Amino acid sequence: MRRSPLSLLALSAVAAVALLALVSAPVAVQAEDLQWGFTGHYITAAIAEGYLSTSAKAACKNILPSWAEGSIGKVASWADSSARSKYPWSGQLHYADTPEWKCNYDQARDCHGGVTGEPMACVDGAIQNYTKRILDKSLSDLDRGEALMFLVHFVGDIHQPLHTGFTTDQGGNLQKGTFCGVKGRKLHQIWDDDMISKRIKDDFNGDNAAYMKYFEKELAKGGKYYIDLPSWERPCASVTKEPYRACSSQWAEESTKLACSTAYVDQYGKQIKTGFDLDQGYQRFAIPVVEMQLAKGGVRLANVLNAMFSAREESTARYHAVTPEQFKAARQQEQAERRAERAQKATEYLKQRNAEAAKPTIALE
Numbered sequence: 001m002r003r004s005p006l007s008l009l010a011l012s013a014v015a016a017v018a019l020l021a022l023v024s025a026p027v028a029v030q031a032e033d034l035q036w037g038f039t040g041h042y043i044t045a046a047i048a049e050g051y052l053s054t055s056a057k058a059a060c061k062n063i064l065p066s067w068a069e070g071s072i073g074k075v076a077s078w079a080d081s082s083a084r085s086k087y088p089w090s091g092q093l094h095y096a097d098t099p100e101w102k103c104n105y106d107q108a109r110d111c112h113g114g115v116t117g118e119p120m121a122c123v124d125g126a127i128q129n130y131t132k133r134i135l136d137k138s139l140s141d142l143d144r145g146e147a148l149m150f151l152v153h154f155v156g157d158i159h160q161p162l163h164t165g166f167t168t169d170q171g172g173n174l175q176k177g178t179f180c181g182v183k184g185r186k187l188h189q190i191w192d193d194d195m196i197s198k199r200i201k202d203d204f205n206g207d208n209a210a211y212m213k214y215f216e217k218e219l220a221k222g223g224k225y226y227i228d229l230p231s232w233e234r235p236c237a238s239v240t241k242e243p244y245r246a247c248s249s250q251w252a253e254e255s256t257k258l259a260c261s262t263a264y265v266d267q268y269g270k271q272i273k274t275g276f277d278l279d280q281g282y283q284r285f286a287i288p289v290v291e292m293q294l295a296k297g298g299v300r301l302a303n304v305l306n307a308m309f310s311a312r313e314e315s316t317a318r319y320h321a322v323t324p325e326q327f328k329a330a331r332q333q334e335q336a337e338r339r340a341e342r343a344q345k346a347t348e349y350l351k352q353r354n355a356e357a358a359k360p361t362i363a364l365e
């Protein structure tokens with residue numbers, strides 16, 4: 001969905017809302033809400049919720065409108081639903097596309113309103129703008145609440161590789177084909193929704209809560225993402241003075257690389273073009289990237305919010321509830337445990353092999 005002009009003044013506009021939650025209570029979801037898609041946005045925000053510090057949780061609750069009941073998960077798709085009609089100019093803030101096969105992100109080149117060319121009117125600029133606005137106490141509660149709802153959403157968007165796709169095909173929106181037998185799917189939709197829905201249906205029996213548990217497990221000690229947490233959380237150079245600042249340019253750079261490596265090519269390394277026919281093999285190839293990006297987005301969103309709110313409440317602002325030193329120690333411990341586990345397996349194997357060798361051989365007649 002590409003979009004109409006933006007004025008920077010419009011960025012200061014306000015909005016009221018209506019909403020939806022995924023989780024347990026079934027809520028009617030309108031078609032327009034199904035865009036990193038409703039489920040993807042929810043997952044990212046729900047992961048972030050698990051990492052929020054007490055002070056960040058309390059601050060979010062204060063700032064968000066009452067219908068959100070303090071949950072950033074509940075507001076994660078607001079920018080794709082109510083805000084789209086209330087603020088038509090906000091459409092161009094959901095992405096930062098690059099020229100075709102330029103697999104890097106260049107803020108001066110890529111971050112501008114698609115229609116107006118307004119500087120910083122892209123998802124990277126929007127993240128920078130809304131982090132500042134959340135902390136701006138001269139703004140009304142409504143403005144700050146909306147800034148937070150936009151931020152939660154845009155951190156999700158910037159981690160969807162096709163939100164930093166190519167300008168020529170509008171981030172995969174102009175590429176249409178078949179996905180796992182379903183015709184007429186846009187490549188962008190496949191990344192926003194289809195692969196996530198298929199994964200939940202095929203591997204988690206359609207159970208969203210079980211899927212959330214899977215992320216929880218993979219982010220915890222021993223999980224496949226655990227080892228990556230320190231690098232996901234590492235602050236970028238620009239945040240030294242303002243520790244709450246999101247490293248959104250860096251995130252856009254990562255996403256655009258993934259767009260080139262995984263979203264625009266199939267599992268055989270073949271370029272995906274309109275009229276494509278992508279199957280289960282593509283799902284298997286791409287879903288690890290989809291999931292890593294959802295997890296990464298969640299962890300980073302929590303970091304930004306934690307740093308943002310602790311920076312105001314504590315004398316020393318720091319990232320996350322866990323310090324880099326603690327992470328380093330935990331990582332070293334985990335590596336040591338893995339080494340010990342491997343050594344034990346090797347010993348057991350050798351013992352077994354020696355026992356086999358010691359067995360008397362039965363002579364063949």
Ligand SMILES: [Zn+2]
Binds near residue numbers: 079153
């Ligand atoms: Zn969006």
